[in-house]
Amino acid sequence: MKFFRSRVSRPQPSPVSRARALHQAGRYAEAEAEAGVAVRSLQRDDPDVALALTVAALAVAAQGRPAEALATYDEALLVAGRIFGADHWQTLKLRSDRAQQLPALGRYAECEAECAAVVRAATHGTGTEMRLTAAAAGNGMAFALNSQGRHVEAEAIAREALSTLREPDRLVLALRIGLARALNGQARYGEALAEAAGAEQLRSGFPPEWRGQEAGSVELVTADALRGLGRDAEARVRAATAHDACLASFGPDHRRTIEARSFLDRLDGA
Numbered sequence: 573m574k575f576f577r578s579r580v581s582r583p584q585p586s587p588v589s590r591a592r593a594l595h596q597a598g599r600y601a602e603a604e605a606e607a608g609v610a611v612r613s614l615q616r617d618d619p620d621v622a623l624a625l626t627v628a629a630l631a632v633a634a635q636g637r638p639a640e641a642l643a644t645y646d647e648a649l650l651v652a653g654r655i656f657g658a659d660h661w662q663t664l665k666l667r668s669d670r671a672q673q674l675p676a677l678g679r680y681a682e683c684e685a686e687c688a689a690v691v692r693a694a695t696h697g698t699g700t701e702m703r704l705t706a707a708a709a710g711n712g713m714a715f716a717l718n719s720q721g722r723h724v725e726a727e728a729i730a731r732e733a734l735s736t737l738r739e740p741d742r743l744v745l746a747l748r749i750g751l752a753r754a755l756n757g758q759a760r761y762g763e764a765l766a767e768a769a770g771a772e773q774l775r776s777g778f779p780p781e782w783r784g785q786e787a788g789s790v791e792l793v794t795a796d797a798l799r800g801l802g803r804d805a806e807a808r809v810r811a812a813t814a815h816d817a818c819l820a821s822f823g824p825d826h827r828r829t830i831e832a833r834s835f836l837d838r839l840d841g842a
Contacts, residue, residue, distance in 0.1 A: 587613055588620050591627045595634075596781040598821055604631040622651040626666065629673075634785075636825025638676035645670035661701040664690050668709040676827040680719045687713035707733040708743055714750040723757030730754060742782055745774050745789075752793040761800035768794040787821040788814035788828050795835060804839060811835045 585593070587610035594603035607628035614621045625648035633641035645666060652663040671686035687709040694706035710733030717726035730751040737744050748771040755764035772790045775782075791814035798807035815832035822829055 586610070586620070588624050588627070591624060591631075595627055595631050596785075598634075598781070598784040600631040600634040600822075604628055604635070607631060617655060619655050622648050622655065622662065622666070625651065626669070629669070633673055633676075634822055634826065636823055636827070636829070638673045638827070642670060642673045642677070645673065659693065659697070661694065661697065661699070661705050664694050664697075664702075665705045665708065668705060668712055671709070672712040672715070675716060675719055680716045684713055684716035684720070687716065703736055704743065707736050707747070711743065711746045711750055714747070714754065718750065718753045718757060721757065723754045727751060727754035727758070740774050740777070742778070742786065745771055745778075745786060748774065749789050749793055752797065756793060756796045756800060759800060761797045764793065765797040765801065768797055784821055787817040788832055791817070792828070792832060792835065799839070808836065808839050811839065 587606055591603050591606035591610055594600075594606055607624045610624035611621060611628070614624065625644055629641045629644035629648060632644055649663065649666050649670065652660070652666050656662050668687060668690045671683045671690070674680070674683035674686070690709035691706050691713065694702045694709065697705075710729050714726045714730040714733070717723070717729060730747050734744065734747050734751070737747075748767055752764045752767040752771065755761075755767060768790055772794070775786055775790055778786075791810045795807040795810035795814065798804075798810060811832055815829065815836060818826060818829035818832055824830075
């Protein structure tokens with residue numbers, strides 16, 4: 573038993589840091605609460621307010637509450653616009669992240685338009701952050717196009733965004749999944765399956781916290797490709813794996829959980 577404390581003082585992590593760590597660990601309700609603590613503890617013009625609100629929005633979205641996430645992003649955008657300006661990459665990235673909540677509310681055309689606007693604005697900027705912001709908005713645009721059945725356009729957007737990226741990260745994974753969705757939508761199931769296999773290999777090299785946040789994503793596009801190839805039994809196994817992973821990570825109300833459940837229902841003829 574230790575009776576004396578160390579003379580070396582260790583700085584305590586800030587509420588924002590704790591909120592981010594909780595979100596990365598998949599503890600979304602706790603991350604939401606900790607981000608709220610951070611917002612209340614910070615000065616109005618502290619740049620970390622926008623970061624704390626962003627973490628809160630991400631945590632709320634992960635729990636399947638897209639309308640609340642959208643409202644939280646609106647708060648974050650007001651702060652970011654005031655502190656950084658409308659053309660700063662952090663403000664543009666927030667616009668892209670906010671837009672990508674719109675599909676969960678069925679607002680695909682709005683998502684497409686907003687992501688396209690962010691791509692245009694970021695393309696006129698310079699630096700790595702602007703390039704990544706444009707690619708992230710391209711990912712949102714591809715998702716919105718796929719959701720509207722415009723798979724040829726989605727494929728072109730996903731491939732263009734991928735061509736600008738150099739590091740294998742979560743954004744590359746998301747774009748490859750979007751590309752696989754576009755190929756499935758064009759009944760190019762063999763190509764889609766190969767793209768999904770590449771995405772799975774990429775995801776397997778990620779740290780655990782990244783893999784948790786991408787739960788079910790690769791399995792769903794793989795299941796869709798397998799079903800298109802007439803391999804329904806394999807497709808059902810993948811879709812069931814996706815549903816279980818999404819249910820454990822996000823709960824029943826998240827759009828990916830709902831997508832997996834709907835896919836299983838279609839396979840089972842419900």
